[in-house]
Amino acid sequence: MTWILGLGTLFLFAILIGHLLLALVLIIPTWRICTRAGFSGAVSLFHLVPLIGSFIVMAVLAFSTWPNGEASPGRR
Amino acid sequence: MGVEIAALMGFFGLTGAFAVVGTVLAAWMAWRIVEKAGLPGWTGLGAILLTLTGVGTIVPLILLWVFAFMRWPRDEPAAAGFAAPTGGGPAPSSPPRALAAPPMKLADRRGWQLAGGAISLTLDGSLPAYVVTGAPAAQAGDLSVPDPSVGQPHARFLIAGGRLGLEDLGSPGGTFIDGARLLPEHGPRDISAARAIRFGSVELVLSRT
Numbered sequence: 094m095t096w097i098l099g100l101g102t103l104f105l106f107a108i109l110i111g112h113l114l115l116a117l118v119l120i121i122p123t124w125r126i127c128t129r130a131g132f133s134g135a136v137s138l139f140h141l142v143p144l145i146g147s148f149i150v151m152a153v154l155a156f157s158t159w160p161n162g163e164a165s166p167g168r169r
Numbered sequence: 170m171g172v173e174i175a176a177l178m179g180f181f182g183l184t185g186a187f188a189v190v191g192t193v194l195a196a197w198m199a200w201r202i203v204e205k206a207g208l209p210g211w212t213g214l215g216a217i218l219l220t221l222t223g224v225g226t227i228v229p230l231i232l233l234w235v236f237a238f239m240r241w242p243r244d245e246p247a248a249a250g251f252a253a254p255t256g257g258g259p260a261p262s263s264p265p266r267a268l269a270a271p272p273m274k275l276a277d278r279r280g281w282q283l284a285g286g287a288i289s290l291t292l293d294g295s296l297p298a299y300v301v302t303g304a305p306a307a308q309a310g311d312l313s314v315p316d317p318s319v320g321q322p323h324a325r326f327l328i329a330g331g332r333l334g335l336e337d338l339g340s341p342g343g344t345f346i347d348g349a350r351l352l353p354e355h356g357p358r359d360i361s362a363a364r365a366i367r368f369g370s371v372e373l374v375l376s377r378t
Contacts, residue, residue, distance in 0.1 A: 122237030164207030
């Protein structure tokens with residue numbers, strides 16, 4: 094019985110590590126995008142939230158006015 | 170058995186619906202984000218839609234890294250006719266730079282006026298540059314905007330070939346052209362066709378005299 098619990102713990106631990114690694118791969122570029130846009134890089138830490146984290150970061154970048162300025166419509 | 174199959178089908182139908190809605194939402198937001206950086210919106214849309222293809226999420230992930238570290242068109246100086254900045258940072262005390270000849274001179278040689286509230290600034294074009302400052306005007310070419318949010322100096326107007334340029338001198342209050350922030354690293358921008366200029370919290374309307 095104990096080995097099942099141990100296996101389950103190992104499985105959950107592996108999922109957690111995998112999630113953190115995947116989040117890190119997303120956080121690094123998103124941190125830079127956020128700072129270039131004028132937001133705090135910490136906004137990119139929403140990637141740590143499972144399922145909806147990436148949507149929150151994208152929504153902030155997509156629907157907020159960038160403090161560091163946006164491309165004028167003529168340049169798009 | 171039929172009930173189990175129906176429940177399973179419903180479950181996959183629900184998750185499928187969520188996947189479709191999520192993909193459409195992500196594609197729409199990606200379109201808006203890359204547009205704000207100055208890239209065509211379809212590049213963001215395409216990056217998200219790539220997740221639906223056989224290349225999975227690897228290619229969109231690579232594109233995300235490329236987007237984060239590439240040079241954005243937004244940051245390129247769009248100074249038509251105005252000299253590009255030479256230094257790395259703002260130089261508030263440096264003299265006005267010489268202006269390169271604009272590619273196309275405007276025939277309209279009227280002056281410019283900035284007005285808003287009790288403030289009215291006139292740029293008659295007799296000088297090549299005017300400095301906006303929160304301090305009282307000390308010399309010819311100084312445009313005083315007495316407000317705590319306006320730096321000393323704050324920004325510089327450049328006139329060449331009938332065109333009007335504006336560059337931010339690094340004031341914390343910020344300079345905005347029609348709502349878009351102008352940073353010192355942007356250099357001088359052609360604002361001949363702009364309507365509203367904001368220095369700190371002072372909003373001014375640009376017009377011809």
